[in-house]
Each structure stands twice: as C-alpha cells, then as structure tokens.
Amino acid sequence: DAKTTQPPSMDCAEGRAANLPCNHSTISGNEYVYWYRQIHSQGPQYIIHGLKNNETNEMASLIITEDRKSSTLILPHATLRDTAVYYCIVNRPGGSQGNLIFGKGTKLSVKP
Amino acid sequence: NAGVTQTPKFRILKIGQSMTLQCAQDMNHNYMYWYRQDPGMGLKLIYYSVGAGITDKGEVPNGYNVSRSTTEDFPLRLELAAPSQTSVYFCASRRTGGENTEAFFGQGTRLTVV
Numbered sequence: 001d002a003k004t005t006q007p008p009s010m011d012c013a014e015g016r017a018a019n020l021p022c023n024h025s026t027i028s029g030n031e032y033v034y035w036y037r038q039i040h041s042q043g044p045q046y047i048i049h050g051l052k053n054n055e056t057n058e059m060a061s062l063i064i065t066e067d068r069k070s071s072t073l074i075l076p077h078a079t080l081r082d083t084a085v086y087y088c089i090v091n092r093p094g095g096s097q098g099n100l101i102f103g104k105g106t107k108l109s110v111k112p
Numbered sequence: 113n114a115g116v117t118q119t120p121k122f123r124i125l126k127i128g129q130s131m132t133l134q135c136a137q138d139m140n141h142n143y144m145y146w147y148r149q150d151p152g153m154g155l156k157l158i159y160y161s162v163g164a165g166i167t168d169k170g171e172v173p174n175g176y177n178v179s180r181s182t183t184e185d186f187p188l189r190l191e192l193a194a195p196s197q198t199s200v201y202f203c204a205s206r207r208t209g210g211e212n213t214e215a216f217f218g219q220g221t222r223l224t225v226v
Contacts, residue, residue: 034214043116043202043217044155087154096168098143098208100215102154 018075022088037084118218135203143206144186
C-alpha cells in the first residue's frame with residue numbers, strides 16, 4: 001500500500017475552514033484515499049473517501065489533485081468539536097491490501 | 113443497529129494472566145479487524161478476517177490469537193499477558209476490503225497489564 005505524509009499538527013480558528021493536506025505520491029491507480037478522525041481516544045470515525053474526483057458530504061470535502069499524488073480534506077466551518085487527530089489512508093481493494101493502515105495523522109486543534 | 117460492540121471497556125490484568133477481548137458487529141460485514149493503539153501513536157493492525165473461518169496476521173500479531181467462527185463475532189485472545197500489551201484495543205468491521213466501503217470502529221477496550 002502507498003504511504004502517506006501528513007503534518008503532525010495544525011491549528012484552526014473556530015468558524016474558519018480547516019484545510020488538512022496529505023501527500024501520497026506513490027498511490028496506485030486503484031487505490032482509494034480515505035479520511036478518518038479520532039476524537040480524544042474514541043474509536044476512529046469515517047469522514048470521506050475518493051478515487052479520482054472531488055467528493056463532498058455533510059462532514060467535509062475531499063479535493064484530490066489531478067495526478068492523485070496529494071489530497072486535501074476541507075472542514076468548511078470548523079468547530080471546537082472538530083478538534084481531533086485526522087488520518088489520511090490510501091487503500092487498495094481486496095484481501096490484505098484492503099486493510100486500513102494508519103500513520104500518525106494530523107492533530108487538528110480548533111481554537112476559539 | 114448497535115454497530116460494533118466491544119467488551120469489556122476497561123480491564124486490568126496481572127502479568128501472565130490470559131483474557132479474551134470480545135467484539136461483535138450486527139451489520140453482516142465480512143471484514144473484521146483488531147487494532148492496538150499505544151499512547152500518542154497511530155493504530156497498529158494486529159489481526160484481520162475476511163470472513164467466517166478465515167483469519168490472518170497484521171502488523172503486530174505476536175502475543176495474540178483470534179478466531180472467527182461466525183460472521184458477527186471476532187474475539188481477540190491474549191495469552192500470558194505482558195506489560196508491553198498495555199494499550200487501547202479497537203475492533204472494526206467493514207462490508208468488504210476497500211473498494212468504496214467505510215470501516216466502523218468500536219469504542220475500544222483499555223487494557224493495563226501490571
């Protein structure tokens with residue numbers, strides 16, 4: 001599976017957009033980009049995923065570059081409850097390659 | 113629909129004791145996983161299963177065993193507990209491996225070995 005690189009920490013002001021970058025320069029053509037977050041040692045929570053196109057749901061938007069070597073998770077109006085560790089994972093379908101392998105993620109601190 | 117349920121939530125073991133961490137899901141998911149998370153670190157995959165009767169090792173399987181006799185249940189067995197196994201353990205399930213499916217996680221079991 002491709003590896004990802006994320007900044008260890010970021011700050012964001014409450015009400016502003018949080019833009020979390022992820023580098024996955026060795027991603028393969030059939031690997032999806034997934035984002036999860038973990039709030040204060042709770043179980044990780046799924047946020048969004050994509051293959052090639054940009055995606056949006058009620059929680060966030062995912063912007064994937066045309067060459068697929070990097071992506072950005074956007075929380076449009078961050079709140080204090082969005083303070084968490086955010087994990088970017090690339091994931092190939094099937095068998096052991098379908099396993100979610102977590103890195104250290106980005107610790108996002110939303111400040112009032 | 114309870115999702116992924118882990119029991120117990122907390123446990124203290126003495127060195128050398130054994131225990132089983134329980135994990136059950138009610139979503140009829142084929143894939144199930146066990147992770148451990150040490151303080152300040154990301155999750156490490158211990159074992160996974162792609163269906164009933166099929167299990168395989170992940171990144172850190174030593175000191176653990178699993179079984180998958182039903183689709184719903186995926187217990188994790190610790191034999192001869194060691195202080196290095198002090199961690200938070202998370203179970204997860206997924207309809208399939210990858211390919212447009214999200215994983216659902218339990219709330220974790222916090223284990224201390226003393």
